[in-house]
Structures are given as C-alpha cells and as structure tokens.
Amino acid sequence: MRKPLIFLGLIALAVIAAFLVADPDPERLRALRDSLAAWREAHPLALPIGFFVTYVVVTALSLPFAVWLTLLGAALLGFWQGLVLISFASSIGALLAFLVARYLMRDWVRGRLGPRLTKIEKGAARDGEFYLFSLRLIPVVPFFVINLAFGLTRMKAWKFYAVSQLGMLPGTAVYVAAGAQLGDLNSLSGIVSPGLLGAFAALAVFPWVARAALRVWARKRAYRGYERPAKFDRNLIVIGAGAAGLVASYVAAQAKAKVTLVQEGPMGGDCLNFGCVPSKALIASARAAGVARGSEALGVRADVSVDWPMVTQRISEVISQIAPNDSVERYEGLGVEVIEGHARLEDPWTVRVGDERLTTRGVVLATGAAPVIPPIEGIGSVEPLTSDTLWEALAAMPAPPERMVILGGGPIGCEIAQALARLGAGVTVVEAAERLLIREDTEASDAIAAALRDDGVDLKLGAKAIRFGRDDSGAEGGKWLELEDGSKLGFDTLLVAVGRKARLEGFGLEELGIPANKVIETNDYLETLMPNIYAAGDAAGPLQLTNAAGHQGWIAAANALASPFWRFKAHAAPIPHAVFTSPELARVGMTAAEAEAEGVHHEVTTYPLGDLDRALAEGAGQGFVRIVTAEGSDKILGATVCGAHAAEVLAEFALAMRHGLGLGKILSTPHIYPSWSEAAKNAAGRWRQAHVNPRTLRIAERFMSWRRG
Template identity: 50%
Template sequence: MQKPKQFDRNLIVIGAGAAGLVSAYIAAAVKAKVTLIEAGEMGGDCLNTGCVPSKALIKCARMAQHAREAGQFGVKLPEPEIDFPSVMAHVRQSIETIEPHDSVERYNGLGVEVLKGYGKLLDPWTVQVTLNDGSEQTLTGRAIVLATGAAPIVPPLPGLDQVGYVTSETLWDRFAKLDRAPERLLVLGGGAIGCELAQAFARLGSSVTLVEKAPRVLPAEDKAVSDAVTEALKRDGVTVQTGTEAQRFDRSTQGGGQAIVRAPEGEQSLPFDQLLLALGRRPRVQGFGLEELGLVEDGRLKTDGYLRTEHSHILAAGDLVGPYQFTHMASHQAWYAAVNGLFGDLKKFRVDYSIVPRAVFVDPEVASVGLTERQAQEQGIAYELTCYELDELDRAIVEGNRRGFVRVLTAKGKDTILGAAIVGENAAELIAEFVMAMKHGLGLNKLLGTIHIYPTMMEANRFAAGDWKRAHAPATALKLLERFHRWRRG
C-alpha cells in the first residue's frame, strides 16, 4: 500500500448522517476540498428513521393523552378517535419539512461535493465509490472520516424470521400501511427507544407489552429514574415485564405470533400482532473495506481518544464508534474528527466526554448529565444527593405536571455539581442549565444566585439548589447572627 504523492481531496467522508454532515460542513467551512458519500437518504438515521419520526409520533400520542386528561381542567372531551393514517402522515410530513436542511443541494451550496453511492476503502487512502446510477469513481483522500452509523440489533432467536418483526428503522414504512395502530404490540427492549415507542403506541390505542431482560427499564439510569418511567408506562396501560428474556417465537395461524419468554415466574407465552425489536444498535462496519484493512476487532472499529484508527489519517465519528449513540454526540465528535483529520499532524484534540447530556422522550421526560448515583458509588466518589419534588413547584401545580423531580449529585461538602437527573415536563430543556453549569465550573451557589422567571418549570433547578443551601447553612454563623439581631433590638 503506497501512499499517494498527491491527493484528490483533503477530506473524504463516508456517511451523511449527523456525524458525516457536520464533518463535511466543517471541512468546507475551512476551505478544504471535501467529498461526502452517501448511498441512502441524506440525514441518516436521525432524520429518516430515528429522532425526527419518533418525536413526531410521540407528539401525536401526547395530543391524544391531553384530550383524555382535559377533564381535570374543566374541558370535557370524548375519548379521542385516532386517525392512524393521519398520524403517520404527520410523521412523514415532519421528515419532509426538515429534509432540506440535510439535502444534497444545501451541502453543494456550502462547498461540499456530494456523491450518492457506496464508498469502500481499497487501501488506506483510496475510496472506490459505486454510484447509485451504476457507474464507479475512485478518489484519494489526505484524510478520511468514517460515519457509517449503526443498525438495530436482531438476535438469532428461533422462529424470529417466521413471525415477522419491525425495528426502529423499518416500522415507519410498515406501519404507514396500517389503518390503525397495532392491536397487540410486543416491544422487546426497555431502553430509550423501547420505552418511548411503547408509551406512544399505548396512547394511540395499542395494547402494549414491553419486555426487558434487565431487572428494570432504562438500566443505565438510577433506580429512582427507572421507577418513575415504569410508573408512567403502566399508568398509560403498558404491561411492563422486567427480568424477562425472549427464548423463541411461534407463528400464529391468525397472523402475528407469540413469544415464548422466560420470566421470574417461569415460562410464558406472549401473543402479538406486531413485534418491535428495540434491543440496541450495532456499529455498521461491514462492506466498507474496514475489515480488509484490519481496522475492525470483535465487530467494532478500533479508535483512540482522538477518533483515529490504526491509520491515523482515517478517523471515525458517530454511532459507528460510540461510546454514546446520540445525535448530539455524533455532532460533537464530528468536530474532532474533521479537525484532527485536516490538522492533526500540526495539532490534534482529544475528544471531551466529561459532560454528556442524555434524554428519553417519554412522558414525563427524563434527562440527565454527569454521574449517576450508582456510578459515583462504583467509583468511590464521596457525594451528597439533593432531591426536589416537582409536586411543590407552582408552575407544575397549575399545569397538572406535578410528576417528577430534580436530583443533583454534589461533591461531599461542596456545591460542585457531579451530575443531575430530571424527570418531568420539558426535562430535556431543563437539564441544559446543569450542563452549562458543569461545563463552566459553576456550582449550586451560582445557580441559586441566578434569577429565574416565575412561574416556570426552570425554577425547579433553583429550588434544588436552595434545598442544598439550606442543608449546608452555617450553624455557628447563624447563631451569631441571632445574637446580633437580639442585641440590635435592645
């Protein structure tokens, strides 16, 4: 493998999801010659099968739930009628409205050459592009960014192929053909995707059973968060079975099928009309020439802290490399991949994973940042926990959004924020204040001293800081002040 003496491009990017789009954008912004290769839809999973369609669906489901709960505000409405084809039309329209943001035309206008086709590395510097029209093109790149994303995990369980199933990628096309939401929906997986879609379809009229192998849903979060989400799912009619693992599947003569699962109570049969697999996502590494170059180990791309592979000019970003499969993390990594690819031989930057916010868009929402209580315990970090319940918050009371809390972990005896978790209305927005505070080293005292508009949900953050402050009130100084004021009274 001989390194070329000159290159066709400064940067070649394979994959036009969040990581690839941002990498190409940055390269073009600094006047590098960049080519972006994508065989499928521009925008990747987030736009076409992930964040955008799922949040559009969740909005429809939430509107149905608002209609059911309107009576508590004196507005009496009948049980909402779900026009499922219109729900799926809203999902499609949402994608189509956002599509221009990620389009070929927009990126061409930004100075990015976009090639619609499959890119494969022939050697560390050469990419063969099989264009969608059948022609081929070969390019050399001074640097290459891999942003091929991840695909839903499909377990090798007996009978799975016979019963039919959908994943977070395929359900949109399959369900768009339905006249109504699935009558019986079985969801395998209690992570973010499983919980979000289980609740949404339950609110849209499906009888939903969610199966999770771990002892609780959202196992990466603290138990208090998991318990709150489990309660919300059950309140909306979802049957939640934790500690339960699918063993095999049998096809039903009436259509659909049944899952044979091992539960704490023993073996059970769970019938379904539609089966949704939400068991996580596996990096897409096959078919790009990576294995032939020795860049893949145990199904994963090997990268260092700078997102470089063993060939330092080949980098990766997004779901392909992890460790967090979030769209905002893909965009975050893309900056490092592009900059290290273009300028790494002069100065390189290690990816900062110290403050990574995350959210689950169930109702009430879940958002967190930094350490969980369990992680602090596992790492032997001395901490204090402050919890403010939203049922005490004025805005939450008047809007009927009293379910949830703000939990903050601080260093022992200090106001330094180690982590925060919020369960409640608009939690994904509320967490931003803690993200900002942690990023810039601001403690709870600074947060408490910041004016928050009344009445807002954001006040919950300040009240949590206030609870911490009261717990750390200087007893000796307060006693002296009490004596001082007594003396002043004469």
C-alpha cells in the same frame, strides 16, 4: 504538560526560600559538600547501596516519593552514578510492584483502579509493548498505577522490565541532570546559573519533545508498508451522511477545504428518517391525545378520537419538512461534493467508490449503526420490525396495532410503547432486566414504568424471551412468544428494540488492521490506528446519540484538517440525553449509582417538582430533580430530571458542567418566575440549605439579636 512547569516552580521557590531564610555561608556549604565527599571516599559502597535499596523499596511499595528521591540521589551521587543507580532501581522496583499485583493483590488492584485499569488493559491488548513504552516515555498515567495495572495484563514480566528500563531512561536522565545541578549550588546566585537553568528548561520541554517524537514514531509504525501519495485530490472524505457525517462535511466546507461526502443510504441518516424525527412526530400526536384525556382535571371535558391515517401522514410530512436541511442540494450548495455509493478504504489515503478511486489527506468514518435482531429461536418467522422498518409498517396499517409486542425496555421501546398505547394500540413490553431503562436512576425508571402502565402498556419485566413461533391455523394469525417461565404471549406485530450495533463491515477496516470490535477503536482525538483516519458517531461510540454524533463529527473534521498543528479532545464535554416519554427523563453525567460503583465520593440532592409553583399551576407536579455533586463541593458530577419539560430543565446543568460552573452559580442567577427553569435554581437552593454551617447560623442569630438592642 503544566505539571512539570508547576513542579519546577515549586523546586525553585523551595530552594530560594531555603537560601533566603537560612542565609547559608558559601564557605559552610563548600565545607559540607567536601565532608560528604570525604565520607563517600571512605565508604565508597555504603551510600550507593543504601540509596539503591531505599529506591527499590519505595517504588516497589508504590510510595509517592520517587521524584524527590531522584533529585536527592542525583544531588548526592552526581549525574552518571545517579543515572545508573536510579534507572535500574526504578525498573526493579516497578517489576516488584508488577509481580505483587499479578500474584498477590489482583482483586485489590482491580477494585482500586477501576476504569483506569480498563483503559490500560485495552491499550496493552491493542499495542502491547509500544503502549507501555509510550506511557513510560510520557508519564500521563502515574508511575505506580502503570506498575500495578500492567501486572493484571498478559504482558510477560521480562518484557515489562525491559520496556520500562528503556522507556524511563530519557525522563530519568532529565530529572537526574536537574538534581545534579541542584547538588552543585553554592549560593542564591547559582539558581540562575546556565547549568541549572538548562536542566530546568530540559525538564520543562522534555514532555513536549517526547510526545512529538512518539507521535512521529507511531505514524511511521502505522504506515509501514503503505506508500503515501505525493499529492491528494481532496482534503477530506467523509463516509456516511448521518449526524456525524453531515456535521463533519459542514465543518470542512466552512473551512474552505475540498471535501467529499459519500453516502449509501438516505441523507440525514437514521435520526431523520427512522429515529429521532419520526418518533418525536408520533409522540407529539400521542401527547395531544394524553393531554386531552387528562384535561378534565383542569376543568375541560373532551372526547378523544384518533385519526390514524392522519397521524402517520403527519409523520411523513414532518420528515419532508426537515429533510431539506440535510439534502444533497443544500450540501452541494455549501461546497460539499456528494457521491452516492458504497465507500471502501484501499489504503490510508485512498477510498474506492464503485469504479472510482479517490485520494485524500484525511478520512472521517461516520458509518452509523443498525438495529440488532437477537438470535432467538423462530424470530425470523414472525417478521420482526425494527426502528428502521417500523414507520413504513405503521403507515400501511388502517389503525393502530391491536396486539403489539415490543422486545426491549430501553429508550426506543419506552417511547414507542407509550405513544402507540395513547393512540389506541394494545402494547406489551418484554424486558429481560428487572426494570426499564436499566442505566438510569432507579426512581426515575420506576416513574416511567408507572406512567406506561397508567397509559395501558402491559409490562413484562424480568422476562426473558426464549422462542418465537406462529400457528397459521389459529383464529388470530397465530404469532406467539414464549417466555422463560413457560408463559406465551400472542401478538400480531413485533417490534425489536434491544439496541443497535455499529456498521463496521465492508469498509476495509480489517484489511488495514484498524481495530473494530463493537465500535471502531479511537484515541481521545478520535484517531484510529491510522492517524489520518478518524471515526465519529455511532461507529466510534460510546454513546449512540445524535447530539454526541454531531459533537464528534466537528471534532473529527477539525482534527483531520488541522493535525498535526492543532488538535481537539473529544471527551471533554458531558453529553446530555433524554427519553421523551411522559414524564420525560433527562440526564447528564453520573447517576448516584454510577458514582458509588466508581468509588467517587459524592453527595446527592433531590428536589421534588411537587414543590415547584409552575408545576403545581399546570397540574404536573410529579417528578424530581436529582443532582450528584462532589463531596463537600458544589461541583456537579451529574444531574437527572424526571418530569414534564425535563429535557429543557436539564440544559442548565449541561451548560454548568461544560464550563465548570457549580451549583452556587446556578443559585445566584435570577430565573423567571413562575417557570420550569426555576427547578434548577430551587434544587441548587436545597443543596445550599444542606451545607449551611450551624455555627454560622448561631453567630448570625446573636448578631441580629445584638442589632435589635
């Protein structure tokens, strides 16, 4: 919205500067305009045809001069003739660019536009002509990008032309009006004439008016066929009591809204009961065992024995200690109505729970995700465990599993594998990719793999599981896994950790026409196709993280309660995450590989933790801090920390990225010595050293020499 205002300011300043510098005589301006009018009368077709052809060529070649040509054409041709010519020329030029992209430059356009093309393709597939019309009416995406990107969609050329012609007409009219007023200027005082000021005001206000009108149209389009209740029982209904649902309910209650939380599973969701909390309790016991075994390097000898029943009992106790924070009693005390049962949307404002129908102004879908069981032959016969069933199974075991296979080398697989191995289990990890944690920095991934091997985990990387089976006549129970290379692995316990999928079925989404493929489709404000229904957490994606779910939960609740008067965007803040192995791996933002793949010009700075005094004092110098910055700038695009206390060290980078602070700010901030937090400052210092101008150093050397006399 600020771009039109900036553009208007530049035009006004340019016009004022031209009058002040050139100090033109009003009589000369009138004479120039009269002579131009006489030339146009003598050659009535030359100027319009020449301008029309020029405009078509400029837009077809995607040259960035269309706005200036619009203003110039309006100044030369007047409002009506300028509007007709510019409207048709821009649409024809856009169509030519569309056709060139579709038939001649498809691969180049796909490589050039990258993620922007993906977003446009999704929008076109979902909303078709309406999506194109909205982009034309409110040009949040550059004109030439729309032309090229839509050439790669399935939209027919005639539809693209017709929608572009119609969608661009209001904006074109506003710009042409401004240009026509500029063409009538005779003196500096004309800049403050009502006509020109009105044209400038229209140009500034148009995006706001168009956006509001488009939202009204979209709402009417979405709600067609549904009858909105005259009043509502509740301000908000939240479906799901995981991280996103609990935060959404809390926000609504604090805002004094009448809010109902519908939960089908245990309060706290997967994180409290099956994920973050039990796994970190297990890791704490495993870390104690690992530290004790490695204490000889610090001059302490210890014999380690694991009390397995106590380990599993402690996991249950930790869950019980945290559970009151997420309990029904606490939320009812906050003013949230909690209903146990399965919720289903009957229409955009009605939710059915059992036999009860509840009406609400807004809905937040926080339905979470469930573990994926891959369709591998025979997997059902070997009774696979998932993160949802693992903890009960471990508690029933008298000792750590002797032969455990973990299918999947992602965060869950790596954490559980190392923890159980440190506690005495025999663990094999089978991962189809060539390395663990495939989305993370390669060096960090290799460091985690080396650490797991040191703890006794057998890694089968680049190994595809093709068949499971069991032979009960075997001496050891007979469960086995066959790999693609023909080898077989025997095991007693199988944990499947290949990912999680959003819970999307049974909530009425399909009946309402709300798009939900792998996740529920939402816009930047977490709105679904129905503007009063929001999605958050694992159900909305793209990150399946507790902190991401909580962040989305408050945004969804705030938007559901305050829209249309106020709205918050969901994807403004980078979300940090960590893998709690030893060493830890934590990241926020891009890796260098992601920046390279997206064509982002960047630089990489690496600081080894072996240079950090605190790390050396603790005998934990393995690992590094790696920062991706914009080329020639201290702007942080991403940071990866691999080593002890990585999650805590990363927090400073997450804060800096969220608030636009560069490495210079981190470097100029005093840090405690000796501390792990100094790793961030020292890494910023490495970046600074690499960006010192050699000429500046030579000048400084000469200055100091002069000071010595």
